[in-house]
Amino acid sequence: MSAEMNIARARMLLEGIPGVTLSGEGPILTVETPVDQFAVVGAMLKEKVGCLFFAFLTAIDHKEAGLEVVARLDNLDSRVCVMLRTKLGAGNTRCPSLFAIYRGANWMEREAFDMFGIVFDGHPDLRRMLLPEDWVGHPLLKSYAVDTPYPPYR
Amino acid sequence: MAEVRAIDYTGSERLTMNMGPQHPSAHGVFRAILTLEGEKIVGVDAVIGYLHRCHEKLAENLAYVQYPSIASKTDYVAAMSSELAYVMAAEKIGQFEVPKRAQYLRVMVNELQRVASHCLWLGTWCLDMGGALGGGTSIFLYCIRERETVLDLFESLVGARLLYGFHQVGGVRYDPSAGWAAQCRATIDTIEKRLLEYEQMLDDNAFFEARTRNVGVISSALAQDVGVSGPLLRASGVNFDLRRDQPYSSYEDFDFKVPVETEGDCHARYRVRMVEFRESIKIVRQALDRLPEGPISSRPGVKSLGQVRVPKGEAYARVEGPRGEVGCYLVADGSQKPYRMKWRGASFSNLAVLPYILPGVTVADVVAIMGSVDPVFGEVDR
Numbered sequence: 001m002s003a004e005m006n007i008a009r010a011r012m013l014l015e016g017i018p019g020v021t022l023s024g025e026g027p028i029l030t031v032e033t034p035v036d037q038f039a040v041v042g043a044m045l046k047e048k049v050g051c052l053f054f055a056f057l058t059a060i061d062h063k064e065a066g067l068e069v070v071a072r073l074d075n076l077d078s079r080v081c082v083m084l085r086t087k088l089g090a091g092n093t094r095c096p097s098l099f100a101i102y103r104g105a106n107w108m109e110r111e112a113f114d115m116f117g118i119v120f121d122g123h124p125d126l127r128r129m130l131l132p133e134d135w136v137g138h139p140l141l142k143s144y145a146v147d148t149p150y151p152p153y154r
Numbered sequence: 155m156a157e158v159r160a161i162d163y164t165g166s167e168r169l170t171m172n173m174g175p176q177h178p179s180a181h182g183v184f185r186a187i188l189t190l191e192g193e194k195i196v197g198v199d200a201v202i203g204y205l206h207r208c209h210e211k212l213a214e215n216l217a218y219v220q221y222p223s224i225a226s227k228t229d230y231v232a233a234m235s236s237e238l239a240y241v242m243a244a245e246k247i248g249q250f251e252v253p254k255r256a257q258y259l260r261v262m263v264n265e266l267q268r269v270a271s272h273c274l275w276l277g278t279w280c281l282d283m284g285g286a287l288g289g290g291t292s293i294f295l296y297c298i299r300e301r302e303t304v305l306d307l308f309e310s311l312v313g314a315r316l317l318y319g320f321h322q323v324g325g326v327r328y329d330p331s332a333g334w335a336a337q338c339r340a341t342i343d344t345i346e347k348r349l350l351e352y353e354q355m356l357d358d359n360a361f362f363e364a365r366t367r368n369v370g371v372i373s374s375a376l377a378q379d380v381g382v383s384g385p386l387l388r389a390s391g392v393n394f395d396l397r398r399d400q401p402y403s404s405y406e407d408f409d410f411k412v413p414v415e416t417e418g419d420c421h422a423r424y425r426v427r428m429v430e431f432r433e434s435i436k437i438v439r440q441a442l443d444r445l446p447e448g449p450i451s452s453r454p455g456v457k458s459l460g461q462v463r464v465p466k467g468e469a470y471a472r473v474e475g476p477r478g479e480v481g482c483y484l485v486a487d488g489s490q491k492p493y494r495m496k497w498r499g500a501s502f503s504n505l506a507v508l509p510y511i512l513p514g515v516t517v518a519d520v521v522a523i524m525g526s527v528d529p530v531f532g533e534v535d536r
Binding site for chain 2: 052056060061072076079102103115128131132139
């Protein structure tokens with residue numbers, strides 16, 4: 001299937017879901033979803049649009065506006081790239097997990113939990129990925145100063 | 155660990171074995187907690203992060219002119235590709251122009267880097283699998299010898315052998331001096347000849363075949379699901395190469411083949427990389443032949459921190475590095491530093507496939523599989 005057909009299909013499928021907005025041009029499509037639709041839309045993109053390749057998942061800290069989760073999904077045959085994004089809202093740290101859809105989300109979500117403290121509902125094994133288990137805080141939050149002391153190194 | 159040994163339903167003992175974090179075949183600091191039944195692996199818990207420096211936080215605190223030289227420290231055996239990913243992301247947001255000569259130089263150093271990186275991969279992999287390969291140590295020393303000559307090229311180009319700081323936003327920082335092209339041609343000619351010697355040592359070698367055929371098979375569905383990229387993805391039958399399919403930095407001007415194998419085992423990864431060696435050498439030759447005249451950067455040399463200001467916006471730039479898709483997702487807020495930067499380390503996603511392919515293999519196979527995945531822990535842990 002060509003890129004145009006994939007994009008048209010994604011638009012047709014996703015525009016019906018309340019709260020989902022689509023933007024972008026060419027083969028790069030940005031899909032913004034409400035938090036509760038995040039995994040639903042992810043599953044649709046994999047099954048119906050053929051975005052089989054899980055490139056990465058991460059988050060952005062918008063300070064007062066809260067956290068935003070970003071995932072990049074590719075269709076390697078037709079070269080369609082989808083940026084799947086959802087704003088968690090101020091104070092909210094819960095997000096549906098993509099683990100059941102993409103196995104690559106396993107480590108990526110653990111890293112996002114480690115760095116931002118986002119709890120992915122449905123992830124079977126949400127532990128810190130890169131930092132030791134006794135680490136305090138989540139370093140990539142904007143509220144975490146780069147020179148925060150860590151015992152015993154002060 | 156509370157439960158070190160437990161009796162399973164068959165009556166045999168399960169053993170928990172700690173592999174690493176200082177295991178020589180891990181190519182860095184990687185710890186795998188293996189659950190064994192006899193010599194067979196039934197469970198894997200991979201522990202990473204020993205080399206974590208929080209590059210993403212560092213990037214938020216360093217200006218666009220400072221970070222490229224730090225970017226080389228993510229994947230330190232292929233520093234050129236991670237630098238390129240970072241500057242390309244900044245150039246995408248700011249729509250900075252890159253002169254044609256700089257684009258060709260970028261292609262050239264990236265392909266040389268691929269040759270150097272694959273040399274290290276082949277040497278260390280065969281060393282891991284041991285002397286049964288008709289002398290694992292010999293092939294290691296041969297490969298390192300060839301890699302040194304490529305590093306010599308980088309040294310006379312940049313002044314550094316491992317971490318370069320070659321790229322800058324808007325172009326590159328160094329122009330080859332007179333005589334560099336001749337040195338480069340001589341080097342790649344030698345390497346091309348020696349590749350044949352390696353293949354003569356390994357192809358049809360019964361031990362090599364036994365260690366690599368049907369070992370660590372990754373299906374194409376699993377590879378895409380986990381986000382495995384580069385030679386591993388192509389060895390699993392997915393015909394995708396960013397250089398050909400989403401060309402950047404004038405890759406569309408070059409003529410090269412993309413090797414694809416369907417078996418998905420260690421031997422398929424070996425074959426893919428051996429072709430990539432030769433294709434990279436081909437690209438370097440083409441770049442040397444057609445290197446355009448002109449400036450090497452659209453922006454002046456770095457003098458002050460605030461020199462590069464990237465407008466508000468975001469971009470994802472990706473580069474086909476030696477290990478796969480090296481991606482840099484950059485969110486800019488209009489100041490001299492990025493607001494947020496995410497590294498997609500190719501090794502991180504490639505390594506994430508291990509928990510799915512290790513159950514069922516023996517401990518000795520873990521060594522062969524780890525070597526064929528070719529992880530660099532600077533890039534896994536970032």
